[in-house]
Amino acid sequence: MKRRVELFLIILLPILGLVFLGGKIMHLTKRPEQKITASSSKKVVQKSEEEIKKEQVAYLKEHEQEIVDYVKSQNPKIESVQIDWSDVRWSDGGFLFPDYSIEVYGTVNHIEDSGWSASMPINDDDSIDLKKISIFNDITIGEEILE
Known part of the structure; x- marks a missing residue:
C-alpha cells in the first residue's frame, strides 16, 4: 500500500507542477483589458x-x-x-x-x-x-x- 502511494505521488506531483507552471505562464502573458496609451502631467488617457x-x-x-x-x-x-x-x-x-x-x-x-x-x-x-x-x-x- 505504501508503495502505491509513493508511485501515485511520483506520477502526480510532476503533473501538478506543470499545470501550476502553465497557469503562471498564462497569467504573466495575459494582456490587460485596458492599456495606458498616452499620458500628460495632469491626467492619464486610457483606450x-x-x-x-x-x-x-x-x-x-x-x-x-x-x-x-x-x-x-x-x-x-x-x-x-x-x-x-x-x-x-x-x-x-x-x-x-x-x-x-x-x-x-x-x-x-x-x-x-x-x-x-x-x-x-x-x-x-x-x-x-x-x-x-x-x-x-x-x-x-x-x-x-x-x-
Whole structure:
C-alpha cells in the first residue's frame, strides 16, 4: 500500500507542477483589458480594447499596399490581391506561441473561392510590425494550393 502511494505521488506531483507552471505562464502573458496609451502631467488617457483594435485596422488599411505587395510576392501567378476587411482577427498565439498578432484574410485574382491569410505581430505598445508579416495558410484556389 505504501508503495502505491509513493508511485501515485511520483506520477502526480510532476503533473501538478506543470499545470501550476502553465497557469503562471498564462497569467504573466495575459494582456490587460485596458492599456495606458498616452499620458500628460495632469491626467492619464486610457483606450479600450475596442478603440485599440479600430486603430490597428485603420493602420493596416493605411498600409494596405504593403500587405498586397507581400501576398503578390508569394507566387508569380498572383496578379491581384483582395483583402476582406470584414474578416480581421486577433490572436494570442496560444500556449506554445504566446505572441499577439493580427490576422487578415482575402482572395487573389478576383477569384471568389480563392483564399489566403496573413499574420502580423502586435508589439507591446499595440503597434503592428509589418516587417514581420507572414502567410500562415497556403494560398488556395478552390481546394488546390496555388503553386
